Amino acid sequence: MTLHKFNLPDVGEGLTEAEIVAWNVKPGDTVAINDVLCEIETAKSLVELPSPFAGTVTELLVPVGRTVDVGTPIISVSDTAGPETAPEAAPAAAPAAPMYGKLEHGKLEHGNLAEEASDAGEPAGRPAGGPLVGSGPKADAVKRRRRVAASAARPPEAAGTAAASPAAASPAAATPAAAPAAGQEAVEAHDIWISPDAVAHADRPSAPAAGPAVDQRPTLGGAISGLVSKVLAKPPVRKIARDLGIDLADVTPTGARGEVTREDLVSYQAQRDAEVDKADTFWGKTGRPQEQRIERIPVKGVRKATARAMVESAFAAPHVSIFVDVDASRTMEFVKRLKASRDFEGIKVSPLLILAKAVIWAAARNPSVNATWVDNPDGSDTAEIHIKHFMNLGIAAATPRGLMVPNIKNAQDLSLKELALALNDLATTARAGKTQPAQMQGGTLTVTNIGALGIDTGTPIINPGEVAIVAFGTIKQKPWVLDGEVIPRWITTLGGSFDHRVVDGDLSARFMADVASILEEPALLLD
Amino acid sequence: MGATHLPSTEFDGTGIEDRLEAEAEARLGDxxxxxxxxxxxxxxxxxxxxxxxxxxxxxxxxxxxxxxxxxxxxxxxxxxxxxxxxxxxxxxxxxxxxxxxxxxxxxxxxxxxxxxxxxxxxxxxxxxxxxxxxxxxxxxxxxxxxxxxxxxxxxxxxxxxxxxxxxxxxxxxxxxxxxxxxASAAAAAGNTGPAAxxxxxxxxxxxxxxxxxxxxxxxxxxxxxxxxxxxxxxxxxxxxxxxxxxxxxxxxxxxxxxxxxxxxxxxxxxxxxxxxxxxxxxxxxxxxxxxxxxxxxxxxxxxxxxxxxxxxxxxxxxxxxxxxxxxxxxxxxxxxxxxxxxxxxxxxxxxxxxxxxxxxxxxxxxxLETPDIRTAFANTYVEAHPLVAEELAWFEEYSAGFADEAEGAAN
Structure with missing residues (x-):
């Protein structure tokens, strides 16, 4: 019985990684050559991988949902099934890694594939003949092969001494090849990204040799990552934007591939000019009939959807709104400390992050606020209340397309840092006008940050399908009485609207008090 | 004469272009x-x-x-x-x-x-x-x-x-x-029949x-x-x-x-x-x-x-x-x-x-065997060529200069 490992191949041209989307087999299954083992998703496509071996599946080495580098073993198959599987099996039989040109003397292995496999300490991972994994440009192209220390004239003997441990050899080697510890650090550092895979993989030097073979990080938010912070535009368009002082991210793109076109810039500029001019020309000439001084704007798109949703919510759900003033001084200190901390370097941190965390925390203590009222579709009065044991936290955002409420899926699972990144992501995407419909569906509770506009508080209207919404007022210094003395503190007002069918007054009050308590003392989050 | 007089890449909806367009459409969809x-x-x-x-x-x-x-x-x-x-x-x-x-x-x-x-x-x-x-x-x-x-x-x-x-x-x-x-050779040889x-x-x-x-x-x-x-x-x-x-x-x-x-x-x-x-x-x-x-x-x-x-x-x-x-x-x-x-x-x-x-x-x-890299040098010219020989020599020396290769051989 021989154990064969199937290394993730490069199924495109020059792909460096792929995600396992689904396994079609499980340990113990018998597979034949070309039976579909699994489905993987690469940067280019969704692809089924056929089995190169016949035998019995012994282990799935990579779980579903994980992104791994090309060349990583993903499944092991033992060839107990029969001898007819032999040809491509038998790793021992074939010469080691002949794929990349080998001179007769076996001295001049060319290219770094072969050595990489041995560096990784898994020569058995490459079946006979060496599958052509990773044929394209390598992510670790920066890796340099070690030269003989002295002169190139008499290499074999000299090098023999430095043999056994590639990582421990010469200092020159240790640097580019990244000793295990260094590799781990790199991974850690990239962990701060909500969707670290792309970044980490691109930068990580020689991962197979250094870090863990299998990427342990979640691919959370991977779908969004491609959309943020990368505005597509042709160079001349970029130049015009630069000349006009326009941030391309502010412009709504209409290009066929989502790129900002010259026309987009022109219309953006026209709108900007118009807004500036409007102040002077807004009022129509008094002499003209009133009819001609009314501007008619067709209600459509987001405006129309917003209007419909608000009417539906305001009249279907009996709203009750409550307010509470909060001393958010400690939140402000906390935010300040986070900003200064190395962990949050480069991440935008705002009081909204603490509020979001507080809302998630408070919802778990008062689950009825994270619910939906479901009328019986047949019109009878047997309605249901669906309590959601997950938090898809909606954030109301003003976008170029109008009001959008994208939500952060499974926000309850996110650490503070992940939540911060998710909020940034969401805001960037929304501001760029790239929020996808899926990102706006399935929200369970919403926060609207009216404070960003300098407003103290308001009575927000519940996002349809939810039963609670929290309005976060501006935070400013106000006189506050503490221990009988008036002192300046950072004060904010929280407003909340609740669907009274689901959330009674006492419950909404307790929920708001819980949220307020966190803003007053963020340390409670450590509970 | 302004830009409006320049020929447009789009059909302007008049005259001959329109007709040709229609004909092309008809042919395409026929x-x-x-x-x-x-x-x-x-x-x-x-x-x-x-x-x-x-x-x-x-x-x-x-x-x-x-x-x-x-x-x-x-x-x-x-x-x-x-x-x-x-x-x-x-x-x-x-x-x-x-x-x-x-x-x-x-x-x-x-x-x-x-x-x-x-x-x-x-x-x-x-x-x-x-x-x-x-x-x-x-x-x-x-x-x-x-x-x-x-x-x-x-x-x-x-x-x-x-x-x-x-x-x-x-x-x-x-x-x-x-x-x-x-044909001309055949004609010269006196053959007039079809070519062999x-x-x-x-x-x-x-x-x-x-x-x-x-x-x-x-x-x-x-x-x-x-x-x-x-x-x-x-x-x-x-x-x-x-x-x-x-x-x-x-x-x-x-x-x-x-x-x-x-x-x-x-x-x-x-x-x-x-x-x-x-x-x-x-x-x-x-x-x-x-x-x-x-x-x-x-x-x-x-x-x-x-x-x-x-x-x-x-x-x-x-x-x-x-x-x-x-x-x-x-x-x-x-x-x-x-x-x-x-x-x-x-x-x-x-x-x-x-x-x-x-x-x-x-x-x-x-x-399938990976060919010897030297075949690339060998097949550049039909006959031995001094420049190619020089390049091959350099390549061999360069390749031999890698410690890991020697290691591979030693292991």
């Missing part, structure tokens, strides 16, 4: 667009005033052979795709859907003809007796070619779009000159996407001007990677030939009998010295452009379904069974042969 078809999708054999005569030359053996070839190459295609997915090939270019266009045309060629393929003509390679496992060498990256074109008169795959069309026309013009030379050597023609393959390349235009101008013995075989498989044919041409591609002054024929590329008939006609004509022909085989790439492509991103599955209904294998099988020309045993044998071929290809691919 369902009665002439297309040579003998074997309908339902497996019934129709007739054609010119080409039925060629179809009649096909006996039962030939027809069964067509089917066996098409089934074989499809099975090969599946195996090669799997090999790519298993990391054994760097890339694969599937042909599924185009079997009739390739087998039909390839089988119409004679051994003395010379064929210039693109990179997808695996079916034609089969008809030219190229070892299909050899064909995979290039896709595994262990060879710049894979086979010796002199053995089969099947040129190496050309990966640069349309680059093979001028090569083909040049080759055809070379044949013309050789024949002239041979069989007359040869050239066939060059390209696609709807490549038809937009300047090379094709230049080739056709030369071929027409010199009446070169070349058949332009365009497989219009409807997709140039993600670009639909509609973006390549507003008229049937075959119509373009008229502009160059030689015949163009659109043939049902999923009808192996019609493809064979039309190609045989065109090659015979070329060998007789009557000049080039453009054949547009109207077919469909059922799979991806290459294994690195995902067609679901740019076309609807309903379109694929529509074309699957026109499957070239199914219609020939229907015909063979209806005519009593083949039975279950035959089709079972074809399947078994396909699996055998697949196993052979799989085994051979695994066994």
């Amino acid at each position: 369902p009665a667009d002439p297309m040579v078809q003998l074997l309908a999708p339902d497996g019934t054999l129709g007739s054609d005033p010119v080409f039925s005569e060629y179809a009649e030359r096909l006996d039962a053996d030939k027809l069964r052979g067509f089917y066996a070839d098409m089934a074989k190459i499809r099975r090969f295609d599946v195996e090669a795709t799997a090999l790519q997915r298993q990391g054994q090939l760097a890339l694969w270019v599937p042909l599924t859907g185009q079997e009739a266009a390739q087998i039909g045309s390839g089988r119409a060629s004679q051994p003395q003809d010379y064929i210039f393929p693109t990179y997808r003509e695996h079916g034609v390679a089969l008809t030219r007796n190229v070892d299909l496992a050899e064909l995979l060498r290039q896709f595994r990256g262990v060879s710049n070619g894979g086979w010796n074109p002199k053995d089969t008169n099947f040129h190496l795959y050309t990966l640069v779009l349309a680059a093979q069309t001028p090569h083909a026309v040049g080759y055809a013009m070379g044949i013309q000159r050789d024949q002239k030379l041979a 050597e069989p007359q040869a023609a050239v066939m060059v393959y390209f696609g709807d996407g490549a038809s937009s390349e300047g090379d094709v235009h230049e080739s056709m101008v030369f071929a027409s001007s010199y009446k070169a013995p070349v058949v332009f075989f365009c497989q219009n498989n409807h997709w140039a990677i993600s670009v639909p044919t509609a973006v390549q041409t507003r008229i049937p591609l075959a119509n373009r030939a008229k502009g160059y002054g030689f015949p163009g024929i659109r043939v049902d590329g999923n009808d192996v009998i019609a493809v064979h008939a039309v190609t045989e006609w065109a090659l015979e004509r070329a060998r007789r010295g009557e000049g080039p022909v453009l054949i547009e085989a109207f077919t469909y790439r059922v799979g991806a452009h290459t294994t690195a492509d995902d067609p679901t991103k740019y076309r609807e599955s309903s379109e694929e379904e529509h074309w699957r209904a026109k499957d070239p294998l199914v219609r020939l099988e229907t015909y063979l069974r209806a005519q009593g020309l083949a039975d279950d045993a035959f089709f079972e044998q074809v399947r078994a042969d396909g699996d055998e071929l697949a196993a052979y290809v799989r085994k051979t691919t695994h066994d």
Whole structure:
């Protein structure tokens, strides 16, 4: 019985990684050559991988949902099934890694594939003949092969001494090849990204040799990552934007591939000019009939959807709104400390992050606020209340397309840092006008940050399908009485609207008090 | 005079452009667009005033052979795709859907003809007796070619779009000159009879996407001007990677030939009998010295452009379904069974042969040896060359300078 490992191949041209989307087999299954083992998703496509071996599946080495580098073993198959599987099996039989040109003397292995496999300490991972994994440009192209220390004239003997441990050899080697510890650090550092895979993989030097073979990080938010912070535009368009002082991210793109076109810039500029001019020309000439001084704007798109949703919510759900003033001084200190901390370097941190965390925390203590009222579709009065044991936290955002409420899926699972990144992501995407419909569906509770506009508080209207919404007022210094003395503190007002069918007054009050308590003392989050 | 007087790239909706536009639209969408078809999708054999005569030359053996070839190459295609997915090939270019266009045309060629393929003509390679496992060498990256074109008169795959069309026309013009030379030599020797050597023609393959390349235009101008013995075989498989044919041409591609002054024929590329008939006609004509022909085989790439492509991103599955209904294998099988020309045993044998071929290809691919890097130096010039020798020496010294290599040897 021989154990064969199937290394993730490069199924495109020059792909460096792929995600396992689904396994079609499980340990113990018998597979034949070309039976579909699994489905993987690469940067280019969704692809089924056929089995190169016949035998019995012994282990799935990579779980579903994980992104791994090309060349990583993903499944092991033992060839107990029969001898007819032999040809491509038998790793021992074939010469080691002949794929990349080998001179007769076996001295001049060319290219770094072969050595990489041995560096990784898994020569058995490459079946006979060496599958052509990773044929394209390598992510670790920066890796340099070690030269003989002295002169190139008499290499074999000299090098023999430095043999056994590639990582421990010469200092020159240790640097580019990244000793295990260094590799781990790199991974850690990239962990701060909500969707670290792309970044980490691109930068990580020689991962197979250094870090863990299998990427342990979640691919959370991977779908969004491609959309943020990368505005597509042709160079001349970029130049015009630069000349006009326009941030391309502010412009709504209409290009066929989502790129900002010259026309987009022109219309953006026209709108900007118009807004500036409007102040002077807004009022129509008094002499003209009133009819001609009314501007008619067709209600459509987001405006129309917003209007419909608000009417539906305001009249279907009996709203009750409550307010509470909060001393958010400690939140402000906390935010300040986070900003200064190395962990949050480069991440935008705002009081909204603490509020979001507080809302998630408070919802778990008062689950009825994270619910939906479901009328019986047949019109009878047997309605249901669906309590959601997950938090898809909606954030109301003003976008170029109008009001959008994208939500952060499974926000309850996110650490503070992940939540911060998710909020940034969401805001960037929304501001760029790239929020996808899926990102706006399935929200369970919403926060609207009216404070960003300098407003103290308001009575927000519940996002349809939810039963609670929290309005976060501006935070400013106000006189506050503490221990009988008036002192300046950072004060904010929280407003909340609740669907009274689901959330009674006492419950909404307790929920708001819980949220307020966190803003007053963020340390409670450590509970 | 302002910019408004400059010609617009868009039709301005008036006059002659409008009319031409309408005519082009009408031609493009005309369902009665002439297309040579003998074997309908339902497996019934129709007739054609010119080409039925060629179809009649096909006996039962030939027809069964067509089917066996098409089934074989499809099975090969599946195996090669799997090999790519298993990391054994760097890339694969599937042909599924185009079997009739390739087998039909390839089988119409004679051994003395010379064929210039693109990179997808695996079916034609089969008809030219190229070892299909050899064909995979290039896709595994262990060879710049894979086979010796002199053995089969099947040129190496050309990966640069349309680059093979001028090569083909040049080759055809070379044949013309050789024949002239041979004729004058024969005349000098007093022979006036027909030439002893069989007359040869050239066939060059390209696609709807490549038809937009300047090379094709230049080739056709030369071929027409010199009446070169070349058949332009365009497989219009409807997709140039993600670009639909509609973006390549507003008229049937075959119509373009008229502009160059030689015949163009659109043939049902999923009808192996019609493809064979039309190609045989065109090659015979070329060998007789009557000049080039453009054949547009109207077919469909059922799979991806290459294994690195995902067609679901740019076309609807309903379109694929529509074309699957026109499957070239199914219609020939229907015909063979209806005519009593083949039975279950035959089709079972074809399947078994396909699996055998697949196993052979799989085994051979695994066994393909990576050539010695020195062969690259050895094959630069026919004879020893001081510069190459110097470079090789440098390379050897450089390669020997790596510590890890020596380690590898020591371990």
